[in-house]
Amino acid sequence: MKVTLVSRSGREVVKGGIELEDSATVKDLQETIHARTKKYYPSRQRLTLPAKPGGSAKPVVLNPKSKLLDYCEKDKSDNLTVVFKDLGPQVSYRTLFFFEYLGPLVIYPLFYYVPLYKYFGYADTDRTIHPVQTYAMYYWCLHYSKRILETFFVHRFSHATSPLSNVFRNCLYYWTFGAYVAYYVNHPLYTPVGETQWKIGFAFGLLCQVANFYCHIILSSLRSPSGNGGYQIPKGFLFNIVTCANYTTEIYQWLGFNIATQTVAGYVFLVVATSIMTNWAVGKHRRLRKLFDGKEGRPKYPRRWVILPPFF
Amino acid sequence: MASFLSTVKRIYLAIYNWAIFTGWLQVLVFAIKALNESGTAAVYDAVEKPLQLAQTAAILELISVGLVRSPVSATLPQIGSRLFVTWGILYSFPETRTHVLVSSLVISWSLTEIIRYSFFGMKEALGFTPSWLLWLRYSTFLLLYPTGITSEVGLIYIALPYIKASEKYCVRMPNKWNSSFDYYFASLAVLGIYVPGSPHMYTYMLGQRKKALSKLKAA
Numbered sequence: 396m397k398v399t400l401v402s403r404s405g406r407e408v409v410k411g412g413i414e415l416e417d418s419a420t421v422k423d424l425q426e427t428i429h430a431r432t433k434k435y436y437p438s439r440q441r442l443t444l445p446a447k448p449g450g451s452a453k454p455v456v457l458n459p460k461s462k463l464l465d466y467c468e469k470d471k472s473d474n475l476t477v478v479f480k481d482l483g484p485q486v487s488y489r490t491l492f493f494f495e496y497l498g499p500l501v502i503y504p505l506f507y508y509v510p511l512y513k514y515f516g517y518a519d520t521d522r523t524i525h526p527v528q529t530y531a532m533y534y535w536c537l538h539y540s541k542r543i544l545e546t547f548f549v550h551r552f553s554h555a556t557s558p559l560s561n562v563f564r565n566c567l568y569y570w571t572f573g574a575y576v577a578y579y580v581n582h583p584l585y586t587p588v589g590e591t592q593w594k595i596g597f598a599f600g601l602l603c604q605v606a607n608f609y610c611h612i613i614l615s616s617l618r619s620p621s622g623n624g625g626y627q628i629p630k631g632f633l634f635n636i637v638t639c640a641n642y643t644t645e646i647y648q649w650l651g652f653n654i655a656t657q658t659v660a661g662y663v664f665l666v667v668a669t670s671i672m673t674n675w676a677v678g679k680h681r682r683l684r685k686l687f688d689g690k691e692g693r694p695k696y697p698r699r700w701v702i703l704p705p706f707f
Numbered sequence: 708m709a710s711f712l713s714t715v716k717r718i719y720l721a722i723y724n725w726a727i728f729t730g731w732l733q734v735l736v737f738a739i740k741a742l743n744e745s746g747t748a749a750v751y752d753a754v755e756k757p758l759q760l761a762q763t764a765a766i767l768e769l770i771s772v773g774l775v776r777s778p779v780s781a782t783l784p785q786i787g788s789r790l791f792v793t794w795g796i797l798y799s800f801p802e803t804r805t806h807v808l809v810s811s812l813v814i815s816w817s818l819t820e821i822i823r824y825s826f827f828g829m830k831e832a833l834g835f836t837p838s839w840l841l842w843l844r845y846s847t848f849l850l851l852y853p854t855g856i857t858s859e860v861g862l863i864y865i866a867l868p869y870i871k872a873s874e875k876y877c878v879r880m881p882n883k884w885n886s887s888f889d890y891y892f893a894s895l896a897v898l899g900i901y902v903p904g905s906p907h908m909y910t911y912m913l914g915q916r917k918k919a920l921s922k923l924k925a926a
Contacts, residue, residue, distance in 0.1 A: 579885050579886065579887075580885070582880055582885065584880035584881040585880070585881070585885055586880075586881045586882065586883060586885055656885075657883075657884065657885060658884065658885040658886060659884050659885065659886030660885075660886065
């Protein structure tokens, strides 16, 4: 069969089209495109069916595992037009997450161990390190080490890659906030809260981190190793009452950290992180409710908190 | 119902734009009067009240952003810098008020705003704008943006030593919330924003000019 590959403006991307076996899959098409244009490796290609005229429906994205024939119209099984979009240089999610999390993991202890504050105008003479500052540093490093371990051993990603520009944007976010919080918690003029308060804060935070880890394990088991990649209704543990229990536990974990360390910087970070995760949670909740609408034999998505019981 | 709401919106916008226009006209008149009678050092005292009123009322503009189709990325930096200079520099540090840049600032701002608000005021009240006003709106910025921005940057710069010495608006450690704020560094950061911000604003207006004047030719 012949595949005509066009860009969104209608221009032919591969002159003369591509000849493939009738039994070819989308993956074969991707590899052929890559063979013809070295620049466009498969994860950079976004292949969709041409949008229906007048329709505002989202274009159908081709699934690499499907056969090309599945996308052909009924009686036109020897010809298929596919729209191509270049997603730009891609980076694997694992790489992206690793560098995002490496920054805070390295930067925070720098403020703890290295006498940096003299460059900010604070003579480093008789600096007493409060116990809470030491525990805060352990807590923070534990958190980001956990994140890196989960990236390599727990998470299963629906998309293999992310655009390269996200590396700069995400690293800017994590690294800047890491430095911002680290600067204040490790400051020579830091004022600790009472012992009970920081003990409760860290204990609560640790509990939430453990819960968060368990949430991640549950989420990874939702995706089968064969990489079906489809959505499933999350079940078990806190997911029975909250759609995005993983975000919930993450937010409360930072709350624990802030109760213990009490800095404006830490709370600002908490608020920003919460708003970002809430945004994601709303999208995910909506998607799941739309997908699991109870019709055509699909289960109906149960009533649940979106992200932060008892508020939302 | 929908047309009633849109009429209300038009009336609100018409009143708003002409009111602010009057404020800025007052600023310009008082400024020129002071320059004629006393010289540059007297300009600030003459215009202080209408300037603060007209400039701060522009916050209402941010609400209008929802009603009028100016993008936030163009309105926010402009209002931000104006409010910072009006309140954060001139009001807070009287040592800056007698500088000659205050005159160029006030004249640049008031000329720009008089044209801008009468332009929008006419559009809302009469439904159209005369082509000479359109031309003014999209051409005077070519000179007034550079003079205005230079005045703003200049005034912030000369205020710096006073800012550093006064400790005003600064929060120092130690404190219960383990936070700090240094107004001097914040002001330096604002100066830094002018570096990418000014070309952004200027090229935005150049683009708007091209669009507006080509529509004029076609009409």
